[in-house]
Amino acid sequence: MKINENFLKIQSSYLFSNIAKKVNAYVKENPERTVIRLGIGDVTRPLAPAVIKAMEKAVSEMADEKTFRGYPPEYGHDWLLTAINTNDYLSRGVKLDNSEIFVSDGAKSDCGNIGDIFSVDNKVAVCDPVYPVYVDTNVMSGRAGDFESNSWTNIVYMPCTEENGFLPEIPKEKVDIIYLCFPNNPTGMAITKDELKKWVDYANANDSVILYDSAYEAYITEDNVPHSIYEIEGAKTCAIEFRSFSKTAGFTGVRCGYTVVPHELVRGNVEINALWARRQATKFNGVSYITQRGAEACFTEEGKKQIREIIAYYQKNARTIYEGLKDCGFTVYGAKNSPYVWLKTPEKMRSWDFFDLLLNEIQVVGTPGQGFGPSGEGYFRLTAFGSAENTDKAVARIKEYFCK
Amino acid sequence: MKINENFLKIQSSYLFSNIAKKVNAYVKENPERTVIRLGIGDVTRPLAPAVIKAMEKAVSEMADEKTFRGYPPEYGHDWLLTAINTNDYLSRGVKLDNSEIFVSDGAKSDCGNIGDIFSVDNKVAVCDPVYPVYVDTNVMSGRAGDFESNSWTNIVYMPCTEENGFLPEIPKEKVDIIYLCFPNNPTGMAITKDELKKWVDYANANDSVILYDSAYEAYITEDNVPHSIYEIEGAKTCAIEFRSFSKTAGFTGVRCGYTVVPHELVRGNVEINALWARRQATKFNGVSYITQRGAEACFTEEGKKQIREIIAYYQKNARTIYEGLKDCGFTVYGAKNSPYVWLKTPEKMRSWDFFDLLLNEIQVVGTPGQGFGPSGEGYFRLTAFGSAENTDKAVARIKEYFCK
Numbered sequence: 001m002k003i004n005e006n007f008l009k010i011q012s013s014y015l016f017s018n019i020a021k022k023v024n025a026y027v028k029e030n031p032e033r034t035v036i037r038l039g040i041g042d043v044t045r046p047l048a049p050a051v052i053k054a055m056e057k058a059v060s061e062m063a064d065e066k067t068f069r070g071y072p073p074e075y076g077h078d079w080l081l082t083a084i085n086t087n088d089y090l091s092r093g094v095k096l097d098n099s100e101i102f103v104s105d106g107a108k109s110d111c112g113n114i115g116d117i118f119s120v121d122n123k124v125a126v127c128d129p130v131y132p133v134y135v136d137t138n139v140m141s142g143r144a145g146d147f148e149s150n151s152w153t154n155i156v157y158m159p160c161t162e163e164n165g166f167l168p169e170i171p172k173e174k175v176d177i178i179y180l181c182f183p184n185n186p187t188g189m190a191i192t193k194d195e196l197k198k199w200v201d202y203a204n205a206n207d208s209v210i211l212y213d214s215a216y217e218a219y220i221t222e223d224n225v226p227h228s229i230y231e232i233e234g235a236k237t238c239a240i241e242f243r244s245f246s247k248t249a250g251f252t253g254v255r256c257g258y259t260v261v262p263h264e265l266v267r268g269n270v271e272i273n274a275l276w277a278r279r280q281a282t283k284f285n286g287v288s289y290i291t292q293r294g295a296e297a298c299f300t301e302e303g304k305k306q307i308r309e310i311i312a313y314y315q316k317n318a319r320t321i322y323e324g325l326k327d328c329g330f331t332v333y334g335a336k337n338s339p340y341v342w343l344k345t346p347e348k349m350r351s352w353d354f355f356d357l358l359l360n361e362i363q364v365v366g367t368p369g370q371g372f373g374p375s376g377e378g379y380f381r382l383t384a385f386g387s388a389e390n391t392d393k394a395v396a397r398i399k400e401y402f403c404k
Numbered sequence: 405m406k407i408n409e410n411f412l413k414i415q416s417s418y419l420f421s422n423i424a425k426k427v428n429a430y431v432k433e434n435p436e437r438t439v440i441r442l443g444i445g446d447v448t449r450p451l452a453p454a455v456i457k458a459m460e461k462a463v464s465e466m467a468d469e470k471t472f473r474g475y476p477p478e479y480g481h482d483w484l485l486t487a488i489n490t491n492d493y494l495s496r497g498v499k500l501d502n503s504e505i506f507v508s509d510g511a512k513s514d515c516g517n518i519g520d521i522f523s524v525d526n527k528v529a530v531c532d533p534v535y536p537v538y539v540d541t542n543v544m545s546g547r548a549g550d551f552e553s554n555s556w557t558n559i560v561y562m563p564c565t566e567e568n569g570f571l572p573e574i575p576k577e578k579v580d581i582i583y584l585c586f587p588n589n590p591t592g593m594a595i596t597k598d599e600l601k602k603w604v605d606y607a608n609a610n611d612s613v614i615l616y617d618s619a620y621e622a623y624i625t626e627d628n629v630p631h632s633i634y635e636i637e638g639a640k641t642c643a644i645e646f647r648s649f650s651k652t653a654g655f656t657g658v659r660c661g662y663t664v665v666p667h668e669l670v671r672g673n674v675e676i677n678a679l680w681a682r683r684q685a686t687k688f689n690g691v692s693y694i695t696q697r698g699a700e701a702c703f704t705e706e707g708k709k710q711i712r713e714i715i716a717y718y719q720k721n722a723r724t725i726y727e728g729l730k731d732c733g734f735t736v737y738g739a740k741n742s743p744y745v746w747l748k749t750p751e752k753m754r755s756w757d758f759f760d761l762l763l764n765e766i767q768v769v770g771t772p773g774q775g776f777g778p779s780g781e782g783y784f785r786l787t788a789f790g791s792a793e794n795t796d797k798a799v800a801r802i803k804e805y806f807c808k
Binding site for chain 1: 695791
């Protein structure tokens with residue numbers, strides 16, 4: 001019995017597991033200190049009342065044989081697909097058929113599993129820094145090559161740095177699969193419609209596929225920033241889009257997301273939609289009825305209003321962090337269209353050293369930029385998902401420590 | 405951009421999707437007929453009151469910032485792992501560490517995803533007939549070879565027929581990965597501890613890995629039938645076990661299962677546990693808090709009692725089908741340790757013809773044996789998961805049609 005040797009290439013464990021281990025060890029040794037966690041992008045606000053109400057009703061339906069629900073449809077209940085379609089797409093002028101939307105237990109699963117439908121022989125391009133799941137899942141499936149001098153030999157890295165305004169440049173070599181995430185994790189920077197159009201044109205011209213992660217679209221405040229890649233002409237023939245209820249509706253602990261695969265996306269005479277449909281029907285069995293009813297409630301008038309308030313709460317946190325750090329002399333990015341603040345470490349300190357410094361000295365947890373890729377070195381991510389109180393406290397601690 | 409060409413090899417869609425399409429078409433054309441569905445193994449009893457109570461409480465916790473839960477631990481909450489460990493294993497003399505148990509959104513996902521951690525260059529053996537997911541997922545990943553004369557060239561089929569009492573025989577050639585499901589889906593037949601020991605010995609002697617699906621263990625009534633493969637000495641060094649709350653606690657619409665990977669299972673000097681841990685941490689983000697609280701409640705005294713009653717209800721249905729068909733002259737198998745009845749079609753009728761006959765003539769839906777593999781031809785599966793009323797009705801219709 002032979003294992004998948006690609007797994008052995010991944011040296012360390014998943015970035016956020018590493019952080020959790022370090023923080024847990026610190027807490028164990030220093031139980032008297034109050035640690036403020038602005039590291040992992042996990043929300044803290046309770047679910048919207050409309051969502052709670054819908055899930056309570058769904059639970060009670062499961063208690064009665066007349067309303068009990070067994071296996072959900074593999075791709076999601078029609079009422080949820082319709083709610084997504086109407087509110088997230090049609091409202092922005094994007095026409096989709098419900099059969100182009102696949103509800104799942106989260107965007108992380110979908111981003112990870114999407115590789116199943118593509119050949120191992122594809123050239124993958126990622127932004128650098130980048131959400132580690134895109135890279136790690138390609139390492140596991142054998143597309144990444146070997147790890148040499150802090151990067152994978154067969155992955156095309158597209159540096160996103162201060163110099164290019166954290167926007168990747170079109171690769172000079174031909175690439176097949178391009179991961180884009182906007183508003184970006186970790187940099188918090190957004191892309192304009194004009195800039196995204198260049199990528200769509202490149203992908204269509206080169207028969208590439210763009211895997212577009214728009215998990216943070218709810219944080220967009222600027223008009224010329226697209227919420228969906230399908231707002232860009234030509235995207236349906238080259239792009240798959242991942243969406244999540246985690247950051248929009250606080251579903252990190254509830255688990256729901258969805259993936260859009262337009263029928264127009266055809267490669268090698270095959271509809272990619274049919275491949276994903278087959279993958280999901282075979283290796284997945286749908287999402288909890290209770291979860292789906294909760295997700296549906298996000299699109300009621302009541303739910304939308306409540307969720308907007310929660311988003312506004314986090315947006316205020318983002319501004320607090322951004323402004324606070326700026327006042328303190330830090331160079332900061334993001335926040336405007338994103339729950340993330342991306343900051344330069346002081347005096348080019350290495351990002352894991354800065355992580356240790358913040359944890360040990362002022363008990364604030366962030367995410368070291370290096371964990372997101374080589375170009376993340378020297379940067380650090382703070383998230384707006386804490387409570388307002390903790391966010392204010394963390395900024396005060398940072399100010400006290402660094403502004404003195 | 406190249407697709408995974410293995411997907412093109414799978415000709416038709418997933419078995420149960422096909423059945424659903426046929427049934428939906430029939431219902432549309434014959435709205436006045438009442439169709440009784442004993443095809444897909446989907447439960448119909450409402451969730452146990454203890455589960456409902458726990459999920460109601462969990463939902464209300466999500467409404468309050470003090471008790472709100474964000475990202476679940478990737479492998480399951482400790483309290484659920486402990487409940488599983490204590491009740492499903494320790495109670496049967498099997499000692500596991502919680503780190504050997506991985507909670508997921510269902511056994512289908514795990515059975516499908518487990519292939520990620522194994523090399524494509526492994527010889528796979530499956531029972532025939534077999535749950536299609538084992539085969540289809542290996543086709544997708546490139547382990548199955550080509551489809552020729554109703555079977556895959558690189559898969560070793562182990563026929564389970566009347567002649568061998570529906571128990572697979574140890575393959576003559578060396579195989580690397582062996583899928584076993586007992587009590588079996590679709591035949592409903594169980595394996596004794598002595599018989600299973602032979603497989604464990606074979607796997608240990610040949611460095612093979614057994615993927616053991618015990619989703620139906622709750623239906624076991626006989627003492628010499630193991631509920632877990634780890635009741636067999638030596639299994640920890642050769643077996644991975646899949647479990648589900650779907651058929652035990654009616655969770656088909658709630659989505660929860662788990663996989664056990666013992667630390668002692670080592671291949672090529674690598675702990676398989678570490679590979680699965682890495683796979684799940686990277687491509688999965690844990691199970692809904694609400695779902696996990698519901699699953700935990702299955703192990704309270706109240707929950708266990710209520711669930712036993714639900715199982716007894718389905719077991720009675722299984723006996724009703726089994727006895728009814730036997731009275732009517734059918735050759736029937738299963739039912740004793742299983743929610744499935746496996747029957748021989750009358751006069752060697754082809755199983756899809758028998759499917760059509762039952763649907764068109766008496767509006768009873770079952771699953772054609774051929775859909776489970778070449779040796780399933782001439783057989784048909786009925787499930788005990790309908791309501792008692794519908795089960796009685798279906799048996800009465802069968803009797804009226806075939807016994808006249």
